[in-house]
Amino acid sequence: MKASLQSTASEFVPGDQKPAGPVGGAKGSPSLTGTLSATPFVPSPKLLVGLEAPPFTPGLAPAQVQPGGGVSAAKQPPPGVPGGIGPGGRSGRGGPAPQPPPIVRAPSHPPKALAAHAAAAFAVLSAAGQGPFVPGGPGVAAGQRSPQAGRGRGRRPAAPYAATLGQPATVPASALSITEALRAELQADLTAQQAQPDPGLPDFVGSYHSLCALEDASPGAAHPAPALGVPSRVYRAASARDGSCVALRRLDPQAVAPAPQLLAGFRAAQERWRAVEGQPFLAAWREALVSAELDGAPALWLAHAFVPGAVTLEAAHLAPGARPPGVDRLWQYLVQLAAALHAVHGAGLVLWGAGLAPSKILVSSEAGGAPRLRIAAAGTLDALMQVPGAGEEDLRRLQRSDLAALGHTLLTLACAGLGASPSLDLLPGSTPPDLVRVIAGLLASAQGGGFQDTSALAGALAMHTVGALSSTAARGDAMRAELAKECENGRLLRLLARLGTVAGRPSLGGDTEWAETGDRYMLKLFYSFLLHQVDEAGQPTLDWGVLAESLNKLDAGVPESILLLSADEASMLVVTYADLKRCFERCQAELRGGAEAPARHALARVQA
Template sequence: MHAKEPAIDWHTQDFQEFVPQNFESQQMVDPNVGYDPFSTPTNISSMAGPSHQPPTINPYAQDASATYFQNANAFQNPAYHLYWPVGPQPSGLLAYQRTAHDFFIPDALREELQKKAEIARQVAPNSTLPAIEQFHSLFCLDISPQKNTAPFGYASWIYKAVSSKDGKTYALRRLENFRLTSETAIRSAQPWKRVLNGNVVTIHEAFTTRAFGDSSLILVTDYHPNSKSLADEHFKPAQRFHGRQPTSSHVPEQVLWGYTVQIASALKAIHGSGLAARLITPSKILLTSKNRIRLNACSIMDIVQFDNARPVSELQADDFIQLGRLILCIANNNPTAHLQMQKSIDYITRSYTARLKECVQWLLNPQPSSGSPSSPTSPVPMQKDIDTFLAGIADQFASVFDSELHAQDTLIVNLGRELESSRLVRLLIKLSMINERPELDASQNMPGNAGASSSTVWAETGERYYLKLFRDYVFHQVDQNGHPVTDLAHVLDCLNKLDAGTDEKIPLISRDEQNVLIVSYREVKRALESAFQDL
């Protein structure tokens, strides 16, 4: 037997080693999808034109995974609702013991405030919206791109903008293709500036502009971030389960009374100024927080229908009818419930108390007849005005006012809980500024250096050396296995005792575990203040 010689045409050097090529790169990879600018290298030459070859993609490389798979964490808002929830309240805590959640505001309130702040800072990249007068950084707030001319007779848009005068954020409502026929019409918005009520969106100014390429009316009002209309709240229920028809929930009667009382308070301020709201519809009432509403888009009808002005008394009487229709529609969970009046009233009779039914009927009656009471609680016919209506629902005013006081107390308690949080921040800032400074570190100064004399206090025998050890005692603790311990309660306890300067003594161990210093929080605080003053 003899070994067979290999064939001449079977030499491995004739074959190139496998290198991933871009055979199907155009079919497999879309450069516009899954691109991560923080992890995927960018080939500038590939952007020069379509004639250039696409860059070679190696699917086996570490940095190529972002091209094939979308990075789920890229360009996403923080998920505030994924915070660790509050567990069951421990029953064995003593009077002076607290849990970690007791040191912070409730999760629901924190999430709401964070969402408002995040939405207020939203900007549109590469926006083509123009700057109007002193307002810049316009951001469209409309959910639907379709034009709707129903409320005002003109296509309207709402924007968020920042004023260059005071730096505050305002809401700009624009009426498209509006032609001003008289300067007196635009002046009809001036009296609305004096209407300062907690249930009315404050109006600041009104003017016309051609910045959008047409003649537009701009109404500047206060901006309330993360708000929605009553139509979105009650007439667009969210779908809870996939594939199932969304169902409308029953609105509690106390919520309806809350809406009624707040709108009545707004009408008191509006009618008292000789004006009329004229637009009490679910789509133009903002829900700024839980059960807190504000009348929006006021004064627009005064400008738009200036040439066809009606008596103020007639417009104020129409406000009551619109309020009655609003409560009727929300109670029936139907935006067109006022078109079937008797059927809607029968539903209120079955689902709510007779007091609410009488209130709605009083609002819907154009003028009180001689045989029917003019107030929900008074059998004597009286004039139908806002004062009569307020007197009829005085008990509901007291109930809503009491609820507002309880809500205010809750906010004050949460504010007081966060009031002294800055104390711990100040301590952390001082410790960070003092520790690990190269110019004060004795190991970094040579024997001839002028800073060596000032750094002797930071040596292992110096009087401020235990500030370093205290930092390790608070933040760098380990367990018996040498694993880091992240105990928030320990950190807060130490910082609070340091801020108070208690006489409790603590052992401070050096990193080589050769020295142990027994000092009190009072001594550490004295050294901290002295070292910070020397900086």
Template structure:
């Protein structure tokens, strides 16, 4: 609440809480009272995944350097993921200090030879970028019965790797009664979105004088639906730096060139849905194959990334090469922000109505209040009760309940705004009726709720005094 700044001789107007009365943006967005079903379902799936419990009998540590409730995110038996020569497993665990879930990647049977190996993890911890999974910390442990290195990352529930989503063969499915292989071809617009996001992440790392070293489809996560494409983030960063902590400084340019080469290999792999297609011996055939589906611009960037190293070959020059695609990605990012803000405004309306319903809940049908058994059945409180019936307890001509959410939201919005519109309230025995305005009812609710607060505060003071 705040007052207007210009002078008013007779009275001082007080402006409404404008954020409680938002209007939809003048665009194609559809006005909703609640979050759209697809967004709500996705958020609910993430919430459920965060709270899943581990299967019994896994014999996982109950506490791991302050992390508890561990759940494996990968198979503990059978085919295991490799990181160099070491087997690795990813767990989800809750941090006991902040209660937030994190992803813990454990390198099995690895003994850290020197404390200097953790310096790279500390450097990665300072990097914050929307296309990089943030590194939190690293530590060693014997809790699994061996020497293990554990690196902690931000956790994104329901995320998948690029490999699992677009490259790994999918089981055939029935389409129109026939068993057909599932198509995994990536639309070109989605492919360019991936290219721009990954290039932006690589540039953020290279600008800090570091290599990424994990530009691999099995380590890049697809975390969110992002406009027409999806949000991707580089994962498992910092581990190779810790494992090869003795690498000389003059290897930095070589590692950065390897990042660009692996970047090109990812693009070929995604286009052909085959890891073998990215091998140098198969490149010519792969370019011919993807040229039938994708534009010549895709082939140009692949050839550039596979080209010979040189002073001109930097991630900055690559972004200059795809500048028009970056602009398209930026435009769609702005559109996404507008859409999310529109959804947020509709949720603000929900919070406003919940506060109003809570007030009514504290007042209606309240027994034995202020030493008056019929407090909520007399005076202004009786009108509030009749209004509750008018909003929620209407029936049709056959006496059946009318469940009309539009009627409920319309009435509550008018009540919260305190309009002068009048309505007729009829008693339950249909022997009397009252004509009142929404403005009057709002005043009755505020007065009754203040009396509840005053009595509660007074009783609390008496209890404190007598104690």
């Protein structure tokens, strides 16, 4: 016998309430016609289920959907004939007789009796090929693919089933969110961006606020930077335009007077460097401005992209007590800096050698990936050098100087911890010969030997670039998988929040019974089913899998039946997720209409 249970209920009113008018609660909502059209359903004593009552037997035909969106129930069966089924199991009109919604009222029965009826109802559902025990839904036999499978908005598939036990495999809740290592990294970045501003600093510098010193800002701490040659200090600040964080570098006004000509030169350099703004190994240059908020003296400020948690190569490997980089780390640094230099030279720009000093290169750690380098002062020396546009020969010479500066930085890092001036003769014996040849070729570039350009350097790094590319692709795949988790979690959170705006709302427009009537009561029971589950002993059940799976089915509107039980275990309702989705969409439309009504009335008054 094939049976299917179709819910036709759009309202459920507890028996002790007074009739609240047409089904659907609020004005304009769809209503039931036929047996459930005029007043809320109030069961007669004959419908009260006793301990000896037989379980509910579902009908065999779907309800009729009216053009207006309501659901029409069939004519009531003759007295004494369950479901209107006559001889031969057929209705009086020759077809299967539809049933009213399976609502069971048992206010005085113990939970065990109601659980027995629920078990019997679900046994019938399972035999008919629908319900939570048959994932395919109505009319789909076990083992077949439901026509609804794969629908929705990219739902993550359910957990795999164990072939031997026939039970769902246990998946930890942590598998539904990003890894703890990535979470810790992101939280550390947010903490660095949201650090409290220093009280002794001005509230604003131009359009930037919440300044926090990234270097020692005590009096006398500023010293001429080996790379730039002028005293400077760096601060973290937040932009008032978009809220993003930047690194603000203040040049000492006694060393660099903020003349209009100098400011114009910086802004012209900034426009030239926009050609490589998206290069991943460069800290993007945002702005150059003049401000007198600090110490009352006008000074030149340079804004670059802020890298949370980053330190310079000098602090990471050359400071006292720092750990020297290994060979693999040196190759990783070399590949990244070569990629940045290739992009800079390809745009007709140079770093003036000083831009590749260890004190001007930032390194940040990334969970599951290689350390990330960024050149921090790119473009700064273009205006400070005050050199007119160089010819082609001068540009080649300056670019070869950049290659030599890169070689000197690599040699300095390779000799870190030796306590002597960097030299090829002092390289540790563990340094591979190919790395020694590359460093020697870079150092010889300034005299016209070694590598003539970054293309030749890229050829020498081909094998190591392949490895770096593979590592980057693997990390990209891992980040995409983590993003997919959070994308699904965000969708489920929005769905749950929207559901809470209906199920948790006590009234609407002065109607205090709004949540207890019509579609809203069905959604209220579903909301309780999601968040207030208990086991047979009445203890809370914290199963994230049920929550995620049920929300996914609601979002897709699958025709699978679900048993909803009231909190006092006095009422039971069997509906499909498709019915719940239709009710949900109608309630959301009703809420949006209520939220937009005041604005429409105000606009009408203004226009009048």
